[in-house]
Amino acid sequence: MPINAQILDNPKSDRVRRIADLTRAKGRERSGRFLIEGPQTVREAVTWRPDIVQDLYVEVSQALEHPRIISSTLEKIVEQSQDATIYVHRCTGEVIRQISKDAQGILAVGNARAMHTGPEDLELGEQPQIAAFWQVRDPGNAGTVIRAADAAGCDAVIFVDDCVDALNPKVVRSTVGSLFHIPVLRMGTGEFFGWTAAHKLDVWAADVYGTEQRKPESLPQVLANADSVASGKAVLFGNEARGLEPGILERCDRIVSIPIYGKAESLNLGTSAAVMLLSLAMAGREMI
Amino acid sequence: MPINAQILDNPKSDRVRRIADLTRAKGRERSGRFLIEGPQTVREAVTWRPDIVQDLYVEVSQALEHPRIISSTLEKIVEQSQDATIYVHRCTGEVIRQISKDAQGILAVGNARAMHTGPEDLELGEQPQIAAFWQVRDPGNAGTVIRAADAAGCDAVIFVDDCVDALNPKVVRSTVGSLFHIPVLRMGTGEFFGWTAAHKLDVWAADVYGTEQRKPESLPQVLANADSVASGKAVLFGNEARGLEPGILERCDRIVSIPIYGKAESLNLGTSAAVMLLSLAMAGREMI
Known part of the structure; x- marks a missing residue:
C-alpha cells in the first residue's frame, strides 16, 4: 500500500472538494468513482473487493509532528489494504469531516466502472436464488435489501x-459491506423477464394483494414444500409505496405473501425482504 | 368531537411551545403527555386507542376566511375521532410545522399515563407469545421491533x-401505529424473569453466540418442531451493539440463532426481530 508522505490538512483543497462531490450523482458520473464511508464498510471493501478500491483516506491525530492513525481499528484496516493499487492518504479530522459526516475517521474512493456487473459476468450455481427489486427508490431501503x-x-x-443508484453513499453505507459481498445488477423490466426465462428461473412475486384472478399463496404454506422452495428462482419485490403493478404480477410464475397476524397493516420493504428471503433460505437448505 | 372555533395561527403561542416541548423527555415527564405525528400513526391512535387521545391538531389551508382541512385523508381522520374527549384544533401550516417537522399536516397529543400497561393489566391467552427487548436504546429500532x-x-x-422511552416521538413514528395495537410494558431484568416464571413462560434468547457451555440452536431446526414452537414463550433480544450478557443468557431456557448463509456479518436488531418472530408465528400457526 503506497502511503502518501504528505498529510492532507487543507479542507478547502481541490482534492477534498472533488471527493466530497462524489456524494452527488453528477460527481459520480463525471469521475466514474464513488464513496465508501465508515470503518465497517471500508473494511469489507478492502477485504472482498480490493480491486475496486483506489484511495483510502484515514484520520490521524492532530499532533502532526507525530501523526498517528486515531485508532487501532482504523490501523488494522489500513494494514489490510495490502493491494498495491490502493493509495493511503493520512488526513486531519477536519479534512475527513469536510468530505463526509459519516466517515468515523475513514473513507475510501472506489472505481464505479469496476463495480459494474453485467448479466454476462454472473456465474450461477445449480439452483440459483436471486433477489430482485422493482423501482426501489429509497437509498436506505436499497441498502437494507442488499x-x-x-x-x-x-x-x-x-x-x-x-431504481436508486446502488453507488449512492447512503445505499453503500446501509449495506454495511454487503455491496462488496454480492453482485448487484441493473436491468429493465423486459430484460429481467427475458433473462430469468433464458436461465429457466421461476419468478416469484412477493406481494400482499395479487391480482383479481390470482390471490397470493401464503408464505408458510409455500415453505412447507421444501422441493419447490429449493428450486432456482428470482423473488421480485415491488416499490416501497406502490408494490408491484398488475402487469408485472401477471408475468410472474407465483405470487407469495407474508402473513400478518396482528393489527399491523404491512411490513416495510426491508423487513419483507429479510423475512421472505431468509425464510426461503432456511426452508430450502435446512428443513429436516 | 368538539371543534375549537378559533384557528390556531400563532406559531409563537404558549400552547404551541408546550406541545413542541413534548419532543423532549422532560416535557413529557412534566406534562404526562406525548406526541403522535403524521396521518398513519394518528389514524391508528384514533382508531384503536381513542381513550388516550386528548387533542388533535390538523392543518387548514391558508385562506382563513374559508378554512378547509388540507386533504381528504386528514378530513377522514378528524371525522373518525368521534370520541367526545378528543378536542380538534385547526391550525395553519406554520403552526403545525413549528410543533413538528414530521406531522405531514396532522398530529395528536396523547395521555402518557393512560398508555401505561402494568403486568397486572395483561390478559394472556392460551399460549402467549411475548417479544422482549433488553436495553434497546435506539428509538428507530424500538419502533421497528414493536x-x-x-x-x-x-x-x-x-x-x-x-430501554429508550416508548413514548419518544421517534419511537411512536417508527411503530407506524403498532404502539396502539399491542401493549408495551417495562420491567427490570429480575422482574422479567420472575414474571415469565410465574406465568410458566419459557424464555428464548435470540442470540448468535450463546455462552461457552451452550451453543445456540439454529432457527430452522427449531422451526421444524411445530409443538415446541407453538408453546407459550417470551423471546428475548439483546442490545443493538452488545447483544445479551452471558449472565442473562444463562437464565434463558433456550438460545436460538438466525443462520446467516452469505458473507453478511450480522442482521440488525429490527431485521432479526422480524425474521425470528414472524418465522415462529408462521411455523406455530400454519405448519401443514
Whole structure:
C-alpha cells in the first residue's frame, strides 16, 4: 500500500472538494468513482473487493509532528489494504469531516466502472436464488435489501427498472459491506423477464394483494414444500409505496405473501425482504 | 368531537411551545403527555386507542376566511375521532410545522399515563407469545421491533432494563401505529424473569453466540418442531451493539440463532426481530 508522505490538512483543497462531490450523482458520473464511508464498510471493501478500491483516506491525530492513525481499528484496516493499487492518504479530522459526516475517521474512493456487473459476468450455481427489486427508490431501503439478500445467501441482487443508484453513499453505507459481498445488477423490466426465462428461473412475486384472478399463496404454506422452495428462482419485490403493478404480477410464475397476524397493516420493504428471503433460505437448505 | 372555533395561527403561542416541548423527555415527564405525528400513526391512535387521545391538531389551508382541512385523508381522520374527549384544533401550516417537522399536516397529543400497561393489566391467552427487548436504546429500532411484534401477532412487548422511552416521538413514528395495537410494558431484568416464571413462560434468547457451555440452536431446526414452537414463550433480544450478557443468557431456557448463509456479518436488531418472530408465528400457526 503506497502511503502518501504528505498529510492532507487543507479542507478547502481541490482534492477534498472533488471527493466530497462524489456524494452527488453528477460527481459520480463525471469521475466514474464513488464513496465508501465508515470503518465497517471500508473494511469489507478492502477485504472482498480490493480491486475496486483506489484511495483510502484515514484520520490521524492532530499532533502532526507525530501523526498517528486515531485508532487501532482504523490501523488494522489500513494494514489490510495490502493491494498495491490502493493509495493511503493520512488526513486531519477536519479534512475527513469536510468530505463526509459519516466517515468515523475513514473513507475510501472506489472505481464505479469496476463495480459494474453485467448479466454476462454472473456465474450461477445449480439452483440459483436471486433477489430482485422493482423501482426501489429509497437509498436506505436499497441498502437494507442488499444486506438481507446477502444474509440469505442469494447469488445476486437485481435492481429492475428505475431504481436508486446502488453507488449512492447512503445505499453503500446501509449495506454495511454487503455491496462488496454480492453482485448487484441493473436491468429493465423486459430484460429481467427475458433473462430469468433464458436461465429457466421461476419468478416469484412477493406481494400482499395479487391480482383479481390470482390471490397470493401464503408464505408458510409455500415453505412447507421444501422441493419447490429449493428450486432456482428470482423473488421480485415491488416499490416501497406502490408494490408491484398488475402487469408485472401477471408475468410472474407465483405470487407469495407474508402473513400478518396482528393489527399491523404491512411490513416495510426491508423487513419483507429479510423475512421472505431468509425464510426461503432456511426452508430450502435446512428443513429436516 | 368538539371543534375549537378559533384557528390556531400563532406559531409563537404558549400552547404551541408546550406541545413542541413534548419532543423532549422532560416535557413529557412534566406534562404526562406525548406526541403522535403524521396521518398513519394518528389514524391508528384514533382508531384503536381513542381513550388516550386528548387533542388533535390538523392543518387548514391558508385562506382563513374559508378554512378547509388540507386533504381528504386528514378530513377522514378528524371525522373518525368521534370520541367526545378528543378536542380538534385547526391550525395553519406554520403552526403545525413549528410543533413538528414530521406531522405531514396532522398530529395528536396523547395521555402518557393512560398508555401505561402494568403486568397486572395483561390478559394472556392460551399460549402467549411475548417479544422482549433488553436495553434497546435506539428509538428507530424500538419502533421497528414493536411493529415486528405486532405483525407477528405477539400478545405484548416488554422493554427490559434500561430501554429508550416508548413514548419518544421517534419511537411512536417508527411503530407506524403498532404502539396502539399491542401493549408495551417495562420491567427490570429480575422482574422479567420472575414474571415469565410465574406465568410458566419459557424464555428464548435470540442470540448468535450463546455462552461457552451452550451453543445456540439454529432457527430452522427449531422451526421444524411445530409443538415446541407453538408453546407459550417470551423471546428475548439483546442490545443493538452488545447483544445479551452471558449472565442473562444463562437464565434463558433456550438460545436460538438466525443462520446467516452469505458473507453478511450480522442482521440488525429490527431485521432479526422480524425474521425470528414472524418465522415462529408462521411455523406455530400454519405448519401443514
